[in-house]
Amino acid sequence: xxxxxxxxxxxxxxxxxxxxxxxxxxxxxxxxxxxxxxxxxxxxxxxxxxxxxxxxxxxxxxxxxxxxxxxxxxxxxxxxxxxxxxxxxxxxxxxxxxxxxxxxxxxxxxxxxxxxxxxxxxxxxxxxxxxxxxxxxxxxxxxxxxxxxxxxxxxxxxxxxxxxxxxxxxxxxxxxxxxxxxxxxxxxxxxxxxxxxxxxxxxxxxxxxxxxxxxxxxxxxxxxxxxxxxxxxxxxxxxxxxxxxxxxxxxxxxxxxxxxxxxxxxxxxxxxxxxxxxxxxxxxxxxxxxxxxxxxxxxxxxxxxxxxxxxxxxxxxxxxxxxxxxxxxxxxxxxxxxxx
Amino acid sequence: xxxxxxxxxxxxxxxxxxxxxxxxxxxxxxxxxxxxxxxxxxxxxxxxxxxxxxxxxxxxxxxxxxxxxxxxxxxxxxxxxxxxxxxxxxxxxxxxxxxxxxxxxxxxxxxxxxxxxxxxxxxxxxxxxxxxxxxxxxxxxxxxxxxxxxxxxxxxxxxxxxxxxxxxxxxxxxxxxxxxxxxxxxxxxxxxxxxxxxxxxxxxxxxxxxxxxxxxxxxxxxxxxxxxxxxxxxxxxxxxxxxxxxxxxxxxxxxxxxxxxxxxxxxxxxxxxxxxxxxxxxxxxxxxxxxxxxxxxxxxxxxxxxxxxxxxxxxxxxxxxxxxxxxxxxxxxxxxxxxxxxxxxxxxxxxxxxxxxxxxxxxxxxxxxxxxxxxxxxxxxxxxxxxxxxxxxxxxxxxxxxxxxxxxxxxx
Numbered sequence: 001x002x003x004x005x006x007x008x009x010x011x012x013x014x015x016x017x018x019x020x021x022x023x024x025x026x027x028x029x030x031x032x033x034x035x036x037x038x039x040x041x042x043x044x045x046x047x048x049x050x051x052x053x054x055x056x057x058x059x060x061x062x063x064x065x066x067x068x069x070x071x072x073x074x075x076x077x078x079x080x081x082x083x084x085x086x087x088x089x090x091x092x093x094x095x096x097x098x099x100x101x102x103x104x105x106x107x108x109x110x111x112x113x114x115x116x117x118x119x120x121x122x123x124x125x126x127x128x129x130x131x132x133x134x135x136x137x138x139x140x141x142x143x144x145x146x147x148x149x150x151x152x153x154x155x156x157x158x159x160x161x162x163x164x165x166x167x168x169x170x171x172x173x174x175x176x177x178x179x180x181x182x183x184x185x186x187x188x189x190x191x192x193x194x195x196x197x198x199x200x201x202x203x204x205x206x207x208x209x210x211x212x213x214x215x216x217x218x219x220x221x222x223x224x225x226x227x228x229x230x231x232x233x234x235x236x237x238x239x240x241x242x243x244x245x246x247x248x249x250x251x252x253x254x255x256x257x258x259x260x261x262x263x264x265x266x267x268x269x270x271x272x273x274x275x276x277x278x279x280x281x282x283x284x285x286x287x288x289x290x291x292x293x294x295x296x297x298x299x300x301x302x303x304x305x306x307x308x309x310x311x312x313x314x315x316x317x318x319x320x321x322x323x324x325x326x327x328x329x330x331x332x333x334x335x336x337x338x339x340x
Numbered sequence: 341x342x343x344x345x346x347x348x349x350x351x352x353x354x355x356x357x358x359x360x361x362x363x364x365x366x367x368x369x370x371x372x373x374x375x376x377x378x379x380x381x382x383x384x385x386x387x388x389x390x391x392x393x394x395x396x397x398x399x400x401x402x403x404x405x406x407x408x409x410x411x412x413x414x415x416x417x418x419x420x421x422x423x424x425x426x427x428x429x430x431x432x433x434x435x436x437x438x439x440x441x442x443x444x445x446x447x448x449x450x451x452x453x454x455x456x457x458x459x460x461x462x463x464x465x466x467x468x469x470x471x472x473x474x475x476x477x478x479x480x481x482x483x484x485x486x487x488x489x490x491x492x493x494x495x496x497x498x499x500x501x502x503x504x505x506x507x508x509x510x511x512x513x514x515x516x517x518x519x520x521x522x523x524x525x526x527x528x529x530x531x532x533x534x535x536x537x538x539x540x541x542x543x544x545x546x547x548x549x550x551x552x553x554x555x556x557x558x559x560x561x562x563x564x565x566x567x568x569x570x571x572x573x574x575x576x577x578x579x580x581x582x583x584x585x586x587x588x589x590x591x592x593x594x595x596x597x598x599x600x601x602x603x604x605x606x607x608x609x610x611x612x613x614x615x616x617x618x619x620x621x622x623x624x625x626x627x628x629x630x631x632x633x634x635x636x637x638x639x640x641x642x643x644x645x646x647x648x649x650x651x652x653x654x655x656x657x658x659x660x661x662x663x664x665x666x667x668x669x670x671x672x673x674x675x676x677x678x679x680x681x682x683x684x685x686x687x688x689x690x691x692x693x694x695x696x697x698x699x700x701x702x703x704x705x706x707x708x709x710x711x712x713x714x715x716x717x718x719x720x721x722x723x724x725x726x727x728x729x730x731x732x733x734x735x736x737x738x739x740x741x742x743x744x745x746x747x748x749x750x751x752x
Contacts, residue, residue, distance in 0.1 A: 224443060227443045227444060228443050228444050228446070228447035228449070229444050229447060229449050230447050281446055281447050281448045281470065281477050282447060282448050287443075287447075288443075288446055288447060289443045289446070289447075292412045292413065292443075292446065295412075295413070296413040299413070309412065310476055311412060311446060311476055311477035311478070312475060312476055312477070313448060313470065313472045313475050313476060313477050314448055314475075321475065
């Protein structure tokens, strides 16, 4: 009896001392500004707005000169593009290849998210809006090979449409941003060409890329959200039904090789085009760090001058700061510098 | 025993867990409070500096805090107008630590924490927030300031916590130690008690058995001797009976089931009632029995009459038992303030110093020869009764010059 009591006492004393040491190790007492909830709310509002906008078609009635539903190669109904030419000017016109977003599984070349690109028609650009096969039609690399095929089609038929084949920019948001970035870096690479090889003698190289909040490295998304303290809106990406997993056909964690192939960073070379990358810092769909890291890697190879990175404070996945008049001015300034 | 031990261990772990979580919570609360107050204090100036840095302006160095700024890719931006170089290895470590938080800061979260920073003697508070120019995030800016007050508060907390803990543990230890000691003593007493009682019960029974055997064998034929045997058997049986009755009485008293209802007691009546039989006995035993005038004129007391009679009987009984022929037994009284004391004294052989402290315990009869009549429980019963009544019983004795017992009673 006496023995057991003294054992207990000596044990508790010893552990109290231990506790004293461990308490010094407490770190992590970070506090956050109370704007998290607010951010999420605006993010949701913007998203619903964006979704409803995507379902509406853009108004292109003011454009006199256009070629719609042009097949660019392949038998699929989705493998078509629209060409909008400026109402004024002589040509050949520099080209903006507009790529719609929608998480690889939805969206259309006439969707409202193309509206900022269509603005190019008023500024002397021909805008080519591309439909590509979505993840419910065909898996990676179908979408990127379609985009590349569309670029080749533009180059091959530049004269017919009065386009300047040497002055092409790709521009897209979200999944479209990803495809634009990938098309930009992999222009000199044939590995993503896919099965339809129309106009294969033309390369899909472009001169400028505007990447709006596109995902870059699918496998990093979850970790980057965790690091940033932002609650991801679409949940974990390393699940079977995340947009990226659906795009690759299986959980991205089981498709590490394919993720690498789909990563624009894989193809960065010195002769890559100029990049303008824009991202909202509170983006709950694609972490801003995707663009930050991508821009850094581009700058390492291309130099500071060819890569621009704009991070909009508190902006989410699309919406006002991107589509604002001032920002469009900035984007077209960038394009004008490269293409005019 | 094994189960008991494991359950005690469990309790120890729970207590331990409470201690640890108390400490952690305390430290966390201090940290949280400190960070909150520092954010409130420093963030406005950091925001101002941030605006300047975002505009590409240089700031001048202050001793209050250090400013570090990075672009979105973690490249340090030189913010100070002078170029006072700090030791570069420390600087690289600081940069590495700070840039690891850039993703969070770029995402618009203000980051604040207290941590070790190379080049600082104590821990430092770091507050980080994005660098914003025209609504565009161009990087992150950090403010570093030594957190001496935090360290002091934390140290103070630990000191108080540990001192309290140590003192608390000591008190518990002492308490437990006393408790265990007491328990062991009780245990020993119980063992002694059982041994004594067995002995006390065994000796009369043994003589009864031996004498009865002798008688039933018809070995003894002398009628005088047979009568003597019968009288011994009777005496021993009576002793046994008295012993068992006393044991029951004592056990009854100790179970506190007896009523000790107190009323106003006419103390003189009590003295009269108690002394009457003993006066006759004194004549028979050739003893001098005195009752002083004080004892005859006691004020009324507030107590239980029957119990007082019981106690006085026990005391007188003992006095008569141990006083030799021609000896004196006296009942005296002393009235002081709110108490009345009744004193029973004799000039018998007295009680030796060794035994005196144990006199009120069970079976501590000084004379253990078993020839005297009595159970040895009388004083235990007296003590128990006085204690239940909330009164005192005390004894004074000198070898060869007699013994004095005093009981106190509350005056009515």
